[in-house]
Amino acid sequence: MKSGAPKGENCLVDMDSKAGDLFSAEPADAAESGGVMGSLPLKELDGLWLPKGLSPSVAKEWFDRRRASIRPWAGFVDHRKFTKPRNFGELCQRVVRNFDTYNSNYTFIFLGLILYCIISSPMLLIALAVFVGAFYIIHLKSLESKLVIFGKEVTGPHQLGLAGAVSFPVFWLAGAGAAVFWVLGATMFVIGSHAAFRELEGGSEMEELFMEPV
Numbered sequence: 112m113k114s115g116a117p118k119g120e121n122c123l124v125d126m127d128s129k130a131g132d133l134f135s136a137e138p139a140d141a142a143e144s145g146g147v148m149g150s151l152p153l154k155e156l157d158g159l160w161l162p163k164g165l166s167p168s169v170a171k172e173w174f175d176r177r178r179a180s181i182r183p184w185a186g187f188v189d190h191r192k193f194t195k196p197r198n199f200g201e202l203c204q205r206v207v208r209n210f211d212t213y214n215s216n217y218t219f220i221f222l223g224l225i226l227y228c229i230i231s232s233p234m235l236l237i238a239l240a241v242f243v244g245a246f247y248i249i250h251l252k253s254l255e256s257k258l259v260i261f262g263k264e265v266t267g268p269h270q271l272g273l274a275g276a277v278s279f280p281v282f283w284l285a286g287a288g289a290a291v292f293w294v295l296g297a298t299m300f301v302i303g304s305h306a307a308f309r310e311l312e313g314g315s316e317m318e319e320l321f322m323e324p325v
Contacts, residue, residue, distance in 0.1 A: 177215045177218055177219070178215070178219075180214070180215040181215045181216055181219065182212065182213055182215070182216055184216070187213060187216050187305075192309055192310045193308045193309055193310070194308065194310055195308065196307065196308070202307050204311070205306060205307055205308075205309065205310070205311060206303070206306045206307055208311050208312075209305065209306040209309050209311070210306055212311075212312055213305070213306070213309075217302045217305075217306075220298070220301060220302060221294075221298050221302070224294050224297050224298055224301075225294055228290050228293060228294050232285065232286070232290060234281075234284065234285035234286070235282075235285045235286075235287060235290060237281060237285065238278060238281040238282045238284075238285045238287060241277075241278040241281045242274055242275065242277075242278040242281075242282075243274075245273075245274040245277040245278050246270060246271060246274035249270045249273055249274055250270055253270065
């Protein structure tokens, strides 16, 4: 009675090919059943879980563009260039022109005030950590499967809102509202004072040109 099983060298060849198929298929199976990391596409990992438009490259490009357009800080704080406006019209002209001239400098002053406020308040650091952690978890869950709340899919902007709602009690305990008002008040005072009292680029001749009647 003949058997259909291969014999001799054919048997060894078949076993080797089967073993090769088994081991070659293992990484694919592992990738399919590897949990969260296995289900994440590479572009999601490269994007550091950030939604579209908030990638580190975009932030770096914005930062570099702002830094390149900064006016020299020595001239920005030169006390010899600060004088009292002669009238309300001159004050308005200074504010408008200086905001346009020193826009990037004012932006970094605003960011510096925010950083100072966060560093000086440990509770705000904790609240921010809770917000980032909540958003990270929510985003990972949405990558595994569609995250649906009240019958609606939670997309990128909604994920930020959901993370904000989760971390809101911590922000409230940290006094985030008072910190926001402090930053806004300090920014308006510092930047507004500089823009109002800093002479325009070009000195008094430029100011007289703007003040001439039309």
